[in-house]
Amino acid sequence: MSFIAVFIWSYVLWLVLTAGSRGLLWSSQELVAGVIFSAIIAFATRDVIGEKASRFLNPVKWAGFIAYTPVLFWGMVKANLDVAYRVITGRIKPGIVRVPVDLENDAQYTILSNSITLTPGTLTVDACPEEKALYVHWINVTDKEPKSSEVIAGSFEKWARRLGR
C-alpha cells in the first residue's frame, strides 16, 4: 500500500511539473515517462514514507486540507499584523513555554508544529510525543503554563487532530 501512496504522491508532482506539454494538457510521452520514473522512485522509497501513509489517499482528507488553507492563511495574516505592532511599539515579553497537546501520531504533531511556526510570534522549538507536549518560543508570554494549545494556536490543534488521523 505504501508503494501506491508514494507512486501517486510523486506522479502528481510529475504532472504539475510537465503540465503544458500538449496545449495546456500533457503529451502521452510525458505521461508514460512519468509512470516509469514514479514507479522507480516509489520502489526506492516505499519503506521511507511510512506504512500508514496511504491514509492520505482518502479524498475526504484532501477536502479537509483545502478547507484548512484559508484558516491557516487568516491566522498568518492576523499574527503578522500583531508582530508588526510589536516591532513598532517594542512591547515584547519573550519566553519558552511548555504546551500540553492531545495528539496521537507523527503527522498530527508535524501539522500542528508547522502551523504554530508559520504563525509569527510563536516558534516550535521541540515536539515531545512521549510527554505529549510541544515547547514553543513565544514573543509575548501571557500565560506561563498554558493548560491547552488554545491560547497559542487557536483552533489549529483541532484541525491537526482531524487532518492527521
Add this chain to the structure above:
Amino acid sequence: MKSDMGLIVKTTARATIPLIGIFGAYVVSHGHLTPGGGFQGGATIAGAGILFLIAFGFGEMRKRYDHHIYSALEGLGGLVFLGMAMLGLGVAFFYNTLWHSGPFFDGQPGTLLSAGYLPIMNLAVGLKVFAGLISAMVAIAAYRRWKE
C-alpha cells in the same frame, strides 16, 4: 549511532524525499529541453539520499545501503554513456546516429523523445552522479574514528 533529529524533521523528510527524487528525475529526463541535465539532476537526487542520511541517521542508512549495488550502478552509468557514444562509430565517435537515422529518439524537437542519444546520456550521467555522491557521503559518514 542514533539519529539526533526530532519527530518533525523525520516526518517532513518522509514526505519530501519522494518529491526531491521525482524532481531530480524530471531535471535529468528533460535535460535536452530545459535547464539542468545529468549532473544537476543526479546531484538533486543525491540530495534526497543525503536528507535521508541526516534525518534518520547513519544506522538506518547502513541497513539500506549496499555498496555493491551502488558501485555496479555507477559503473553501469559510465558504460551506457560510452555505449551511446559508440553507436555511430561507423561515421565517427560521438556521431548522433539516433537523431539522424535512428528508430526512436528522433521526434519533433521540443518533445521528450527527441535529440537522439542526449536523453539516454543524461540518464546515464544522472545515475552515475547519484550513485557516486551517495557512496561518497556514506563513506564519509562511516568514517567515525575522530583522532585528536
